[in-house]
Amino acid sequence: MGLLSDPNRRKALTGLLTRLNTPICIVCYLAGIVWFMGLAFEPFTLRTYMSENAMGSTMVEERFSSGERALSLAKEFDAHKRQARGMPVEWLVKAMQSRGLEVFTQSFSRKLPFPDENKERYMVRGTNVYGILRAPRAPRTEALVITAPCSPGNTNNQAVALLLALAQYFRNQIYWAKDIIFLVNEHDLIGTQAWLEGYHHTNITGMEYSPLQGRAGSIQAALSLELSSDVITSLDLVLEGLNGQLPNLDLANLFYAFCQKLGVLCTIQGKLQRNDWDTAEGYTHAAQTMMLMVLKQACGRSWGDHGLFLRYHIEAASVRGINSFRHYKTDATTIGRLLEGMVRKLNNLLERLHQSYFFYLLPSLSRFVSIGYYMPAFGLLAVILLLRVSFPGLCHCFSVSLQPSSPGVLTVLTPVVISHLTGVALYLLPVHLQEMAVEHFPVSETEAVVLTAIAIYTAGLALPHNTQRLLSGEGTEQGWKVLKLTALLYLAVLLGCTALINFSLGFILAVTLVPITASITPHMPKALYAVVMVLLSPAFTILYCVFIYQELIEAPVSVSEGWMLFLSVISQGILDHALYGSLVYPLLALFIYPCWLMFWNILFWN
């Protein structure tokens, strides 16, 4: 309390902060970036370890041996799939029934707000087939889910076949304490969404589906399997879920432990682990892996079927077979054993996975960075905003703006309201105006939506400061200071909340938004700063992320390809919001963009 109540020490402190404000801010920014990049350096990370007792010490023995049968099943399934031109529902029902499962189907349909050009679908109609293996040894209050998406073409047949083979094998074992649900879902995420909503009796996205006829207990964990060839070389673990949510780290540990035990090559983000952390290449490799995770998490979409389970408090991960490292070969039997082992350990759980971390970044599968280590990187960036807020001129403005008689409050209100109205327009109009746009311009619906969004975004740049001038005349010196204070506080709270829910998104936004927002005043060279501000605006951040992502997955793109990707990322973002309730698009449109517009306003204050 001494610091807060002793006026002399307060004066010294504020004096110091005022004098060294800019150097401190610059140091904080650089320190934040360096801290973040340092997270991938191995000595600064922790080795992963199994925290869950029930999964750690209990040994299980894997005996699954019908890998060959699974592969022949895959061929049979493929034939039926071709015949049915879609999911062979009847064949699947029979196949599951003959393996002693209780089989049910669920049909669903969903009309997308606008056609999805990546996956070429608009009116989606499909069926989920699932079979429940009832636990012989327990009161059936808990369940595990293994899911394999039935994709069009000849991809993923092996996954469905392995699922059936596992079902047959599991049926003959006596140790199951949890019901096991084998789910084959059509239309990947849409099917999963329909099934999950049916299972939990919710309807949050306006999906039409038939109610589920059979149910098991509360789902404890889920694994999603994606395999597309008979022989695979390595297994990739996908963790990033909807809105950047991650499953408990123990699930990743479990996967890693079994890969080690069975000698299967395992990757994360498609990157193998390297042991030479002390060389430059080793560090770059780890940093790339971590950056990929950050980018994937930040975009807030579900990167596999598992991502939608996380919303229902179900720990889930996707295991994806990859066929690219030529020297190693893993057959279906080994993958079956790996899954058997994981499911058996999950079967031993006494309570939900909760012991280990939920907030982490993975520079490799065996190393992790916990929230306590990565939050300071964000904190160092956020503190800049607070330092600029406490800038004495601004502080003074605050006490002045408390007096309602001063003009401050009203002049600030106009830009704030207008910015937010622009944000609302950006959120609502693209989808609602598509029909009109298609009528008047020679574009498809998807293009119409994306281009409308970009048009509104650009129009927003012209709008606010003009109307503001129209309404309240020349801006005063006091006015922009109060506006800047409001905007800085707003941004700080906004980024703080975002970083808590989705660290990566918060951090990426902070990296691009903080420097310009902290330094902006109306007295700067307008043209130069306008260009810099636009280059650091949220839309350009997305564009940069697209390029960096392509660079990191070693598939660099040219500028025009990058632009097309950028457009498809926007349409995917809007679709993800409409279909699964991803929050990134509304966050950007309703909050981040208006907040950025407020700073744009300050630049053109006079």
Next chain:
Amino acid sequence: MAAPLTLLLIVAVTIRAVLFRSSWAELISERVEVVSPLNAWKRVVEGLALLDLGVSPYSGDVFHETPFMIYLFHFVVDYAEIVFMVSPGLVFCLSRFLTSLYLFRKQKYALESDRYPADCLELLRSPKEMFYIPLKVAMFYLLNPFTILSCVAKSTCGLNNAIIALFILCTLKGSALLSGILLALATYQSIYPLTLFAPALLFFLQRLYIPVNLRRSSFWFFTLQYAFIYVGSLVVITGLSFFLLGSWDFIPSVYGFIFSVPDLTPNIGLFWYFFAEMFEHFRLFFICVFQINVFFYTIPLSIKLKEHPVFLIFMQIAIISIFKSYPTVGDVALYMAFLPAWSHLYRFLRNIFLVSCVLLACSALFPVLWHLWIYAGSANSNFYYAITLLFNFGQILLVSDYFYAYLRREHHLTHGLYLKKKDGTEATLVLK
């Protein structure tokens, strides 16, 4: 004056009406920050259903309203949104009270302006400034998001606030009888307003020019008179409740519930986490400590602020809303409505900026951390409690800042605004 007030009222009612009809209302009425087990509308409905079935509403562990409340709602349940009509009414009371305060101060201003040192004139409020205070108070209460949330959730906290506001109004109007009765009613509703007895008594003594002197019979005479009104109406009200209900069930179910804190649903207060973690055999001891904490501040504050009972009322309400066992944002809104009344203290406030930032950030973080804890399952109760602690820290800092500013202004009023040290240099005041 009337026109802006009417406009304000229309705006406030519109906001509430819109929110009542929107899909947000259900969501808001489930938020733990807005409703507590004591005042949730869901529980009132449950109690009413039990009453209609001829079962005591206090059987079971759901209903914790007082008997008066349930009989009130028994008659008006079809107009349940009356709750939201009451809260503007409350503000009219408050602004009326401040009008009266304003008249009272205006006379005082005329008297005082020649009594204080010349350079202190700028510390005194001009009548023009005071003129807008009722409007500002009404605005602070009616448009405060906390009040709106609490009103849309149909939390009965709004009614309790109305009773306390009426009590303050009657006190300032000088009606000892009505003030005593309303104080008894407020105490009956939630016990804690008991601590407002001291400031009310001090106010009447000051008004009647009776010095606080334990040896004077007039002091004792008035104190006993006021205490008699208070205790008498409390007994009558409790007795009436007994006759309405035909049993004493409500005593353990309402007051026992408030005191022993059996429901540890998270809220914005300090109790739930602490008592969830506590070993069972320490529970009684710490409940005593925590509850005494609420009442204890009455003594030192009454001694320090015995010349300023209105400010004392503000301090007491703030302390109650911070330290009570089931606080909600509605309680916070009540004392925040007073802040514009102390607008003359702004120049002495030191941490108001910091405090505003903290309170603002906490209000945004409450739902975020709740989401992470309950829905995403990735954070845990510690995260949420950390924000609760910070929120309460902000409130305490706010109240102590106002307290300090008030004392400092009083000091300047008597000693002059620009203090000099003995050697002639400028002096600063330090609170230690």
